[in-house]
């Protein structure tokens with residue numbers, strides 16, 4: 001009997017490109033995916049709920065998780081820690097469920113080392129001007145933070161070659177459909193491989 005593990009999908013890209021917007025819209029359509037809620041030391045924004053948007057932790061709590069090897073990846077991004085707790089992701093994958101991470105680039109590259117079979121999707125903005133407008137119009141960051149996030153964005157965009165897919169988030173509906181097609185086609189691909197593998201085993205046994 002072959003245990004079929006779930007697929008790990010990683011959506012990454014610069015701050016403000018629309019990762020959260022795309023992910024929420026995708027989850028409205030694709031209920032089979034499991035979203036891994038990240039942990040962070042940044043304070044909650046207005047309307048954000050602990051355990052829904054993030055697990056909000058103190059620096060000490062976060063560092064304790066790191067020391068106890070309980071994170072799949074983590075990054076220190078523009079003044080705060082962000083990371084993916086290990087237990088939930090591992091359990092879902094072991095149960096055959098597909099898991100979706102929405103994380104920044106340093107973390108995605110760590111995941112690639114430990115889960116090279118993951119599917120890595122990079123979201124890019126139509127232009128840097130549009131990226132700046134999106135971060136500013138969201139209204140969540142101070143001027144200094146916008147500057148820091150844009151500086152990080154320029155370095156992050158250079159890393160897109162490490163990803164399996166690059167999707168331009170110009171029109172939101174098109175970007176969501178593209179990510180949904182990637183999820184579906186990767187799923188079909190793995191199912192096909194599993195079927196071929198089972199057939200090969202059956203042939204060997206007979």
Ligand SMILES: Nc1ncnc2c1ncn2[C@@H]1O[C@H](COP(=O)(O)OP(=O)(O)OP(=O)(O)O)[C@@H](O)[C@H]1O
Nearest residue numbers: 014015016017018019020021134138169170171172
């Ligand atoms: N295709 C799009 N066209 C225009 N505006 C968009 C588009 N996609 C997202 N936005 C807007 O851009 C802003 C940033 O989007 P969002 O918060 O989803 O980005 P993000 O990549 O998740 O950011 P962060 O990494 O900082 O969490 C939001 O105000 C969102 O409504």
Ligand SMILES: Nc1nc2c(ncn2[C@@H]2O[C@H](COP(=O)(O)O)[C@@H](O)[C@H]2O)c(=O)[nH]1
Nearest residue numbers: 015038039074075082083084102103104107
């Ligand atoms: N490496 C990780 N990055 C993460 C994780 N969760 C979110 N993020 C990314 O951090 C930045 C900033 O997020 P914000 O909510 O303060 O705007 C953004 O790019 C997120 O995608 C994580 O678990 N690991």
